[in-house]
Amino acid sequence: MTSVNDPIADFLTRIRNAGLAKHDTVSIPHSKLKVELARILKEEGYIVDFEERGSRGPEREILITLKYTADGQRAISGxxxxxxxxxxxxxxxxxxxxxxxxxxxxxxxxxxxxxxxxxxxxxxxxxxxxxxxx
CATH class of the missing domain: 3.30.1490.10 (Dna Ligase; domain 1)
Structure with a gap:
């Protein structure tokens, strides 16, 4: 497993790449700050939902369900x-x-x-x- 110097940039990049690839969900390593970012994205209507998975340690992750319009456009354009x-x-x-x-x-x-x-x-x-x- 590689170390990430900027976990927020990694969080945003994973969401951006999953959206460009039209994935329904994206898995992101867990942290309290990333959970708060996901909560805001959900409250603002940019994602459908998010779920914290795993018990503790490195296997813990956040599963984000991405949102698309009826014609397949991403809810997050940038x-x-x-x-x-x-x-x-x-x-x-x-x-x-x-x-x-x-x-x-x-x-x-x-x-x-x-x-x-x-x-x-x-x-x-x-x-x-x-x-x-x-």
């Missing part, structure tokens, strides 16, 4: 990693970016947990901009 291990991106509440004028969503890691840009603005908090989803 995923973009913003903050990376080599270049962290932090924004105050007033400067949180809007993705495609509100059509997409920015996911932030805040002092109140992992949130969308909408909820972070509502709560008046800023944080690390993890990724854009549209």
């Amino acid at each position: 995923l973009r990693r913003m903050s990376r291990p080599g270049r962290r991106v932090y924004r105050k509440q007033g400067t949180i970016p809007r993705v495609l004028d509100g059509l997409g969503v920015a996911i932030l890691s805040t002092s109140h947990g992992v949130q969308t840009d909408h909820s972070a603005r509502r709560m008046g908090v800023g944080g690390e901009v993890l990724c854009f989803v549209y």
Whole structure:
């Protein structure tokens, strides 16, 4: 098993590749942060569902069921990693970016947990901009 330096980029890449290949589901190594990212993707309507599988250790994974439109188009047309291990991106509440004028969503890691840009603005908090989803 190989070590991944940026697990969030790996998470986004696995979802992007599975969508391009028209897979129904994708399996991702488990972490609490990835579960929170999957929860937000489900709440925002980008995926059908997700399920945590395995008991503990390296066999633990998240199974994500991808969402497609009636004509087979992906619900997620784009995923973009913003903050990376080599270049962290932090924004105050007033400067949180809007993705495609509100059509997409920015996911932030805040002092109140992992949130969308909408909820972070509502709560008046800023944080690390993890990724854009549209």
